[in-house]
Amino acid sequence: MxxxxxxxxxxxxxxxLGWFYPARYNLERWAYALQRISGIxxxxxxxxxxVETGNVVGGxxxxxxxxxxxxxxxxxxxxxxxxxxxxxxxxxxxxxMLAYHTINGIRLTLTEFGLLQGRPSRPDFPYEPKxxxxxxxxxxxxxxxxxxxxxxxxxxxxFGV
Amino acid sequence: MKESTRMLLHYVTGxxxxxxxxxxxxxxxxxxPYLQNLAFSGGAYSVIEVYRNLLLAATLELLLIFVDYxxxxxxxxxxxxxxxxxKWEQGVSWILAVAGILLLVYGTRTILIAxxxx
Numbered sequence: 001m002x003x004x005x006x007x008x009x010x011x012x013x014x015x016x017l018g019w020f021y022p023a024r025y026n027l028e029r030w031a032y033a034l035q036r037i038s039g040i041x042x043x044x045x046x047x048x049x050x051v052e053t054g055n056v057v058g059g060x061x062x063x064x065x066x067x068x069x070x071x072x073x074x075x076x077x078x079x080x081x082x083x084x085x086x087x088x089x090x091x092x093x094x095x096x097m098l099a100y101h102t103i104n105g106i107r108l109t110l111t112e113f114g115l116l117q118g119r120p121s122r123p124d125f126p127y128e129p130k131x132x133x134x135x136x137x138x139x140x141x142x143x144x145x146x147x148x149x150x151x152x153x154x155x156x157x158x159f160g161v
Numbered sequence: 162m163k164e165s166t167r168m169l170l171h172y173v174t175g176x177x178x179x180x181x182x183x184x185x186x187x188x189x190x191x192x193x194p195y196l197q198n199l200a201f202s203g204g205a206y207s208v209i210e211v212y213r214n215l216l217l218a219a220t221l222e223l224l225l226i227f228v229d230y231x232x233x234x235x236x237x238x239x240x241x242x243x244x245x246x247x248k249w250e251q252g253v254s255w256i257l258a259v260a261g262i263l264l265l266v267y268g269t270r271t272i273l274i275a276x277x278x279x
Binding site: 011012015036040042043046047050053054057058065068072075076079105106108109112113157 | 168172175176179190195199200201202208209225228232235236239242243244264267268270271274275278279
């Protein structure tokens, strides 16, 4: 199926290990894995958010637009349903992932347009990636710091920490 | 669309999300008590007031467009890194394009109705 060279499960296993298990690789690979994980997680939040807000104004019932009072009641009920420690912890995690994805995404945008790349040079042992320059590393750690700061802020908002 | 154009749009929408998403988070968390802003109505930046404000509702629509493209193109990048081949890549592109348009229509419907809700 799909013209895969190997059975789907073994291709999938290889891909997931390669993408999400960066322990054998360098820091840039960690940045890549985290960008991918956070991107998928925030996409999940986006889909849930579209469904959640859509439900308030009648969901999939195309021709029945609810009244103001019905919309208010659905919104309030949804809000109270989601107001629990499990969901709040989820928001803390999603928030910090979004923070990481933002700053690391700005680093990747700068990279895309050839900024902060350093000069080309001969690859030498131990083959550190030359393009992952000091300023690139600084931006990576800034994104990790921003993620942590967002987690602290969110904990303060939701749990009063 | 050329791959380079798709990726250029990916970065442009990414920067757009920083601006529009920043404003969205700003109105929810930094314009007053967060519980008042997440109440349906009552405060200056409560849910329905944000949708009724034409500028803020337009920002939400922009944010929807940007995130829709950015998220689905991100999934496309992941899926064509998982496997290569013309059939696979075109199939993935078409399915995600249709899904993206459906999401955009559904989200826009939410914004339009919420904006007009009396």
